[in-house]
Amino acid sequence: MDEARAARLYGEAKAGRWDLPQAAFSESLERSAVKAFAGRSPATGEVDRYLGSLHLADLALACACARGHEGGWDHFVAEFRPALYRAADALSPGGHARDVADALCAELFGLKERAGERQSLFRYFHGRSGLATWLRSLVAQRYIDRVRERKRLDLLPVEGSVRAMTAALAAPDPDRARFAAAMSSALGLALAALTPRDRLRLGCYYARGMTLAQIGRVMGGHEATVSRHLLRTRRAVRSAVESRLRTDYGFSEAEITECFASLSADADTIDLTEWLRGGNPRKKTAAVRSIQGDLS
Amino acid sequence: MTAPRSRDQLLENTLKHGLSSAAAWSPASECLDAETLAAWADGGLDRQQAALTEVHLSNCGHCQALLAALTQALPPSVSRDRDGTRALWRWWPVPATAAAAAVVLWVVIPQEQYLAPPEPSAEIAQSPGAASAGAGAAPPAALLTPETPRPETPAVVERPPTIEVRADAPAPAVTAATIPATSKPASTPPTQAPPAAVVAPPQVAVVSPPQVAVVSPPQVAVVAPPRVAENKAATAVAERAASTDARRETVAPKPTATPTRTARAVEAAPAPTAVPTAASPPAAAAPPAAPAPLRAAGPGQVLSPDPLVRWRFSADGLEYSINGGGIWDQVSGAIGPFVTAGSAPSATVCWLVARGGGVFVTGDGRNFFRARFPEITNLVGVTATSRTAAIVTAEDGRTFATADGGVTWRQQ
Numbered sequence: 001m002d003e004a005r006a007a008r009l010y011g012e013a014k015a016g017r018w019d020l021p022q023a024a025f026s027e028s029l030e031r032s033a034v035k036a037f038a039g040r041s042p043a044t045g046e047v048d049r050y051l052g053s054l055h056l057a058d059l060a061l062a063c064a065c066a067r068g069h070e071g072g073w074d075h076f077v078a079e080f081r082p083a084l085y086r087a088a089d090a091l092s093p094g095g096h097a098r099d100v101a102d103a104l105c106a107e108l109f110g111l112k113e114r115a116g117e118r119q120s121l122f123r124y125f126h127g128r129s130g131l132a133t134w135l136r137s138l139v140a141q142r143y144i145d146r147v148r149e150r151k152r153l154d155l156l157p158v159e160g161s162v163r164a165m166t167a168a169l170a171a172p173d174p175d176r177a178r179f180a181a182a183m184s185s186a187l188g189l190a191l192a193a194l195t196p197r198d199r200l201r202l203g204c205y206y207a208r209g210m211t212l213a214q215i216g217r218v219m220g221g222h223e224a225t226v227s228r229h230l231l232r233t234r235r236a237v238r239s240a241v242e243s244r245l246r247t248d249y250g251f252s253e254a255e256i257t258e259c260f261a262s263l264s265a266d267a268d269t270i271d272l273t274e275w276l277r278g279g280n281p282r283k284k285t286a287a288v289r290s291i292q293g294d295l296s
Numbered sequence: 297m298t299a300p301r302s303r304d305q306l307l308e309n310t311l312k313h314g315l316s317s318a319a320a321w322s323p324a325s326e327c328l329d330a331e332t333l334a335a336w337a338d339g340g341l342d343r344q345q346a347a348l349t350e351v352h353l354s355n356c357g358h359c360q361a362l363l364a365a366l367t368q369a370l371p372p373s374v375s376r377d378r379d380g381t382r383a384l385w386r387w388w389p390v391p392a393t394a395a396a397a398a399v400v401l402w403v404v405i406p407q408e409q410y411l412a413p414p415e416p417s418a419e420i421a422q423s424p425g426a427a428s429a430g431a432g433a434a435p436p437a438a439l440l441t442p443e444t445p446r447p448e449t450p451a452v453v454e455r456p457p458t459i460e461v462r463a464d465a466p467a468p469a470v471t472a473a474t475i476p477a478t479s480k481p482a483s484t485p486p487t488q489a490p491p492a493a494v495v496a497p498p499q500v501a502v503v504s505p506p507q508v509a510v511v512s513p514p515q516v517a518v519v520a521p522p523r524v525a526e527n528k529a530a531t532a533v534a535e536r537a538a539s540t541d542a543r544r545e546t547v548a549p550k551p552t553a554t555p556t557r558t559a560r561a562v563e564a565a566p567a568p569t570a571v572p573t574a575a576s577p578p579a580a581a582a583p584p585a586a587p588a589p590l591r592a593a594g595p596g597q598v599l600s601p602d603p604l605v606r607w608r609f610s611a612d613g614l615e616y617s618i619n620g621g622g623i624w625d626q627v628s629g630a631i632g633p634f635v636t637a638g639s640a641p642s643a644t645v646c647w648l649v650a651r652g653g654g655v656f657v658t659g660d661g662r663n664f665f666r667a668r669f670p671e672i673t674n675l676v677g678v679t680a681t682s683r684t685a686a687i688v689t690a691e692d693g694r695t696f697a698t699a700d701g702g703v704t705w706r707q708q
Contacts, residue, residue, distance in 0.1 A: 035331075036345075053340065087369035128335030133370070137334035140365035144358075187310065196347075196354035203354065206308070207315035208364035218337050218367050238307050260303045263310040 001026050005051070013056035018064030018072045028063045029054075032126035059127035065108065066122035073109075080135060081105065087136040091143045100142045104135070179262040182249050183241070186259075190240035198233045205230055328352060328359050337366060401620055402603070597621075598638035598646060605643040605661065609635040614648070616662055627662045639680040647686045649675035655702055659683050667702025 006026040010016070015025050029051060033042075036050055064072030084104065088097035110120035125134050191199060201219065204210040205226075212223035212230075219226070245251045245259055328336075328349060335341050336349045353359050597608040604620045611633045615624035634651040641647075648656040648664065651674040655667040669675070669688075677689035684701040687708070696705045 036342075050342075055340075083371075086371070090369050091365055124329075124331055126331055126335075128331065128340035129338035130334075133338045133366075134331060134334040136369040137330040137337070137362075137366050140369050141330045141333075141362055144362050144365050183310075187307075187314070196351040200350055200354035200360070202311060203315050203357075203360050204364065206311040207357070208360055210364050210367055214364075214367040214370075217370065218363065220339075234304065234307065234311070237311075238303060241307070242303075257303070260306045263306040 001030060005048075009051060009056060010060075013060035015056075015060035015063070018060060018069050020060055020064050020067070020069070024067065025060060025063055028059060028127075031123075032059070032128070035126050036128065054127035055130050056127060058131035059125065062122040062125040062127075062131060066110070066120040068118065076108075080132060083132050084135050084139060087139050088143070091140065097139070097143050100146060101139055104139055104142060175258070176262050179255070179259040182245060182251070183259040183262055186241040186244040186248070187237070189244060190237045193240065194233060194237070198229070198236075201226065201229055202233055202237075327356060328362070330362075333359070333362060333366060337363075337370070598640050598648070600640040600643045600646070602643035605640075607638060607640065607646055607648075607661075609638065609648065614664070618661075625662075627658075627664060631656055631664055636675060637677045639678045639686065641680045641682055645680065645683045647678045647680040647688075649678045649688050651675070655686075655688060657683065657686075657702060667698070668705075669696070669702070670705050 006022060006029070009029060010020075010022045010025050013025065015022075032054060033047060033050060037047075042050070061072055061076060065076050081101075084101045085098065088101040089095060091097045091100075104121070107121045110118035110122075112119050121138070125131065129137070191202070194202070197219070201215060204215045204219075205212070212226045216223045216226045221229075242256055245256050249255075251259065332341070332349060336346060336353075339346075341349060353363060596610050597606055599606045604618055606617050606621060607627070608615050608617070608621075608624065609631075613633070614627050614631050614635065616627045617624045631648065631650070631654075634654065635648050635656075636650055638646055638648040644659060644661045646658050646661065646664075648654075650656070653669040653672045653675060655669045655675065655678075656664040657667050657680075658664045671690070674691035675688050676691050678686055679688075680686035685697075685699050686702070687695055687697045689695050695708045697708055698705050
């Protein structure tokens with residue numbers, strides 16, 4: 001990175017107030033660019049645009065904290081730690097995620113040492129998001145990891161338990177099984193044919209229970225827009241399912257209705273994993289190939 | 297019609313279960329790290345990277361869970377564009393439109409209310425079918441069901457749609473017709489009504505006696521044809537109000553309350569000068585003291601000097617509006633369903649009288665207190681000049697005055 005550009009960005013970041021050496025700040029900028037343009041060599045203008053889009057002040061603060069600057073830490077503790085705790089409380093209102101936030105603070109400070117140097121988590125902040133958002137993302141990730149860890153320890157239903165007996169007593173009905181299988185297939189294909197954005201919206205809403213406002217916040221758009229998109233996507237899915245059942249399986253309207261009715265009985269057992277995992281292989285590959293083609 | 301709707305519901309149910317169960321796996325590709333996800337959420341990724349991130353997110357249950365947790369941890373704030381800039385610039389038309397609408401309402405409605413000659417009117421409760429313009433565009437409730445516990449939407453208490461059909465005194469008519477909210481003029485001057493001009497949509501009004509506030513000719517309600525030139529602006533306002541309602545209902549994400557619409561244009565109809573009384577005898581309609589002009593905006597409504605502030609009472613209770621009847625809020629106070637009349641000398645002071653000697657007064661518009669009244673008698677009229685001074689009229693024609701906010705009364 002040339003000196004002039006580095007000095008300009010250093011000034012924009014107001015990194016001087018943390019006594020941050022310009023070389024250290026330049027190094028963090030380069031690390032950020034390497035992460036963003038992994039595996040390719042961008043044009044100069046592209047790099048300029050990228051560096052200009054960074055949250056430079058936050059990056060400078062992160063650099064200062066990683067280096068153990070006292071003033072930087074004071075500022076972080078005063079400005080960002082409360083936000084971290086609020087995020088933890090939002091994840092677990094009973095205050096059960098506070099320890100996650102505390103552990104994260106310790107990692108940010110860098111308790112582990114490598115070659116005599118503290119390894120602060122701040123080194124992984126690249127300025128592509130605000131520091132507060134990054135911290136929230138970290139605490140969310142740690143919290144999710146902890147929840148998963150605990151779930152792994154949950155006991156499986158033992159033989160003879162209510163769950164196991166309910167599953168075992170499911171009455172075999174050839175028609176219903178046929179309809180459910182057809183429905184599962186048609187629904188999986190319909191979902192796989194959606195655009196990733198539509199599928200993500202469905203997943204956020206139905207699987208994750210996010211509110212329309214939350215979806216709109218992270219995906220861009222007003223909650224009313226999200227509502228319209230969801231409605232449209234669901235209609236498209238239903239239409240695709242009906243069409244496939246009609247054409248591929250030759251079902252009549254009454255049988256299609258039976259297929260939908262089978263959903264109510266088998267909703268818990270329908271597994272869309274394989275469809276989402278594989279998706280529509282041709283379509284998915286094409287989508288990724290297209291994006292990756294743009295990248296190269 | 298039933299089949300697609302039930303299919304929709306079944307499909308929704310399946311999506312919930314199916315996507316939830318499928319959300320516990322992760323694709324073969326590497327999951328997003330916290331920094332990338334934060335950058336995506338903050339719009340810090342370029343278009344290609346953002347697209348790749350979305351592809352992964354759409355197929356990865358683990359990362360969707362992380363995204364959901366991140367969203368939960370984010371503070372409530374304005375949404376951002378994909379490029380990370382705040383989308384505030386998109387909202388500049390909102391205050392501008394609101395200001396323009398307020399000016400139009402200020403110019404059109406109050407003038408009509410003040411200039412319109414006194415005439416009897418009859419309010420006829422009508423089935424909500426007239427508001428079907430908005431109801432038809434509403435999103436399915438099933439889609440919105442998970443939204444119910446969410447606190448973002450303000451709970452607006454609105455009354456069921458009521459459509460007022462004006463009874464034209466000089467031309468007693470023989471049919472009752474409902475008026476769609478979109479075509480109802482805000483003001484209907486008392487003109488001769490040729491039968492051909494009577495607005496007669498297919499629906500027929502259902503007269504519900506308990507809600508008829510003033511029964512001039514109880515059997516009939518006819519609509520005088522609006523003068524096109526005079527009522528053009530008012531009609532436009534009414535249509536705009538109705539379309540706004542329809543639009544709001546279309547995007548309404550959380551049906552926390554029963555979605556009902558208030559026909560605002562109808563409520564802006566010219567008001568009789570006399571305070572409406574549900575069952576008062578003709579003598580009570582003319583109290584000894586000259587009634588303050590335009591204190592009532594219609595049956596069950598009490599207007600203040602500020603045309604945007606008004607109260608309305610019905611069997612459901614008392615409601616208060618500060619935007620000309622657009623939105624009604626319930627007011628507190630143990631006010632029974634027997635209010636018969638009201639008078640508001642200012643935008644914050646309102647006196648109400650009720651059967652059985654009930655006198656209620658508020659000094660802030662919202663909190664009513666019961667004033668002492670010496671007799672248990674049916675009160676049918678009130679004329680107030682301030683928070684402390686008022687004259688009430690009993691059913692038998694006697695009048696009582698107070699000058700100390702209802703502590704003491706003097707029969708006149």
